[in-house]
């Protein structure tokens with residue numbers, strides 16, 4: 001079994017309703033977000049690849065464009081712009097084009113905050 005990962009980053013602004021630091025969180029502020037997407041699988045014997053990195057990059061470029069330099073509060077389907085919801089958003093948008101999607105991580109380097117999502121719970 002192999003894992004293949006790619007990272008990217010995006011810059012975005014948001015507000016957040018919280019029970020602490022209420023006022024500063026409600027103000028529009030921004031972060032540099034980093035993301036890592038991981039697929040698991042076995043390489044195709046003919047190509048030697050789990051997934052062509054060029055196709056991997058195309059899938060990530062398209063979802064990155066929906067988040068980079070955006071006001072995250074306005075991104076349809078995201079909900080409150082937390083690291084958790086960004087992971088779910090990336091998963092939902094990438095799963096159809098990335099077979100073997102295994103996990104999605106989103107973090108903010110500046111603060112050391114990181115979240116990893118392993119996909120929906122199996123019923």
Ligand SMILES: Nc1nc2c(c(=O)[nH]1)N=C([C@H](O)[C@H](O)COP(=O)(O)OP(=O)(O)OP(=O)(O)O)CN2
Nearest residue numbers: 016018021025029031081082083084108110111113
């Ligand atoms: N479980 C989560 N909690 C919080 C999240 C989150 O995504 N998941 N996000 C935030 C806010 O985005 C907030 O801006 C970060 O707040 P805080 O940790 O208080 O730190 P700073 O605002 O000082 O962070 P900088 O990244 O240094 O600007 C809050 N909670």
Ligand SMILES: [Zn+2]
Nearest residue numbers: 014016029031
């Ligand atoms: Zn924030």
